[in-house]
Amino acid sequence: MTTAYVRPRSLREALDTRAAHPDWMVLAGGTDLMVTANHKPEPAGILDLWRLEELCFIRADRDKVSIGAGATWWEVENHAVIGNRLTPLAAAAREIGALQIQARGTLGGNVGTSSPVGDSLPALLALDAEIEVASVRGRRRIPYSTYCTGYRTTLLAADELIVAAHLPLPGSTTSLMWRKVGTRRAQSISKVMGAAAITVDGGTVVSARIAFGAIANRPLRLEAIEAAVVGQRIGSQAAEAARMAMRSSITPIDDVRSTASYRREVAENLVARFFGQRGMIRRAAS
Ligand SMILES: Cc1cc2nc3c(=O)[nH]c(=O)nc-3n(C[C@H](O)[C@H](O)[C@H](O)COP(=O)(O)OP(=O)(O)OC[C@H]3O[C@@H](n4cnc5c(N)ncnc54)[C@H](O)[C@@H]3O)c2cc1C
Structure with a gap:
């Protein structure tokens, strides 16, 4: 069997592919997925989101920071506003694996797996993050406090992709x-x-x-x-x-x-x- 492979050029194409093939593996940096890949059945297809431009951003506004699902931990830890104002997330990013993993592992991957030992996840909870997800049906935001429902289970629907995390900036007190x-x-x-x-x-x-x-x-x-x-x-x-x-x-x-x-x-x-x-x-x- 050959595995189908799509590397979309736009989020629209990614969402169309996801809707048509909800059983395909969604791949970002692969640092979670590849660890067990040899012990699992080959996926019917791979939707490769690595470096998809619309997911690779960090935007800081006056009162919040938005981090694209495709941002790597290296990018998160080196962002000035995150380093100064969202320190638990910068510190968690700095302690995920080591440099090689931080250069490849993404926020979307940590949230996607939602393992009990995912390091960014307590930081996202304490910082009151919302997760933005999208499908061909539209977009919605889910507080991370309700997003993860059990052991590696989440509210993400089979046709949805994680787009970003939105974090309000805490005040000086x-x-x-x-x-x-x-x-x-x-x-x-x-x-x-x-x-x-x-x-x-x-x-x-x-x-x-x-x-x-x-x-x-x-x-x-x-x-x-x-x-x-x-x-x-x-x-x-x-x-x-x-x-x-x-x-x-x-x-x-x-x-x-x-x-x-x-x-x-x-x-x-x-x-x-x-x-x-x-x-x-x-x-x-x-
Ligand atoms: C040596 C090593 C050390 C590690 N150390 C740590 C550590 O200290 N702390 C820690 O928390 N983690 C650690 N990890 C795990 C891993 O690096 C992180 O969880 C990382 O954030 C995963 O990101 P990724 O892009 O590689 O995810 P992937 O492996 O590509 O994907 C992980 C999951 O998320 C899903 N996914 C990814 N992006 C999306 C999206 N946009 N929409 C929907 N689903 C998506 C995938 O389908 C998959 O289910 C380590 C891994 C390795 C191999």
């Missing part, structure tokens, strides 16, 4: 945090990673978005923690409230990379450090 814990600094899949956007007024937490990966079957916003810290003094009081809420709200996965009990302990320590504001503060410059 919001502190942004990111931390990945793995076995080493590069080429390491996360044991636990977390991101936070914490807004403080007069020393008191007024709102927070907390998201972790590798602690469940999918990346998660931790709303119980977000509720528990509101009204707490930033520092040890908020840190303890966050730690207690983390303890009662997660069921970490137990797999080859780490035990559930290690993940639980690390997740509790990380969230306490986010609110203790020790070590990993990354302010959102305005």
Whole structure:
């Protein structure tokens, strides 16, 4: 059997191909897909989106940044506005694989797989990202907090493609945090990673978005923690409230990379450090 192959010149052509062949493999950088390609049946066809111009952009406006699905992690981490204002995403990009993977792996691929250990995903959650998807039927935007529905399952329909992620720029009273814990600094899949956007007024937490990966079957916003810290003094009081809420709200996965009990302990320590504001503060410059 020969595998059909289309490398579209426009998004329109890509969407037409996707609509006609929803069973074909959608290929971007291939850094997720190629790992298991030899162990899977050959696809009926390949829709190759690599470097499709309409997906390869990063646009910064006054109040938001839009990142095309085809933007690579190298492009994300080296974008000035992302580096200054969306620091958890820049930091996550810097820790995805190593340079070779960052030059090839794309935002659309990380969102497409939506693995519980996808490093950008807690950052997208904490930064309140919306995912824009398109098909021949039109476009729609889905908050990433609802996009991933289970273990590597998403709301993407069979005829849709991921087009972009849209991220509002946080204000100057919001502190942004990111931390990945793995076995080493590069080429390491996360044991636990977390991101936070914490807004403080007069020393008191007024709102927070907390998201972790590798602690469940999918990346998660931790709303119980977000509720528990509101009204707490930033520092040890908020840190303890966050730690207690983390303890009662997660069921970490137990797999080859780490035990559930290690993940639980690390997740509790990380969230306490986010609110203790020790070590990993990354302010959102305005
Ligand atoms: C050595 C190595 C190290 C790695 N380290 C890390 C790491 O530290 N952290 C991490 O998070 N990941 C890591 N990865 C995984 C991978 O690099 C990332 O998930 C990357 O973002 C995938 O992007 P890609 O363009 O290569 O995706 P692909 O492999 O091309 O595609 C991945 C999935 O997304 C779908 N897809 C891609 N683009 C679209 C689109 N526009 N519309 C619809 N569906 C789409 C594909 O159909 C496929 O299902 C690593 C991989 C390797 C091989």
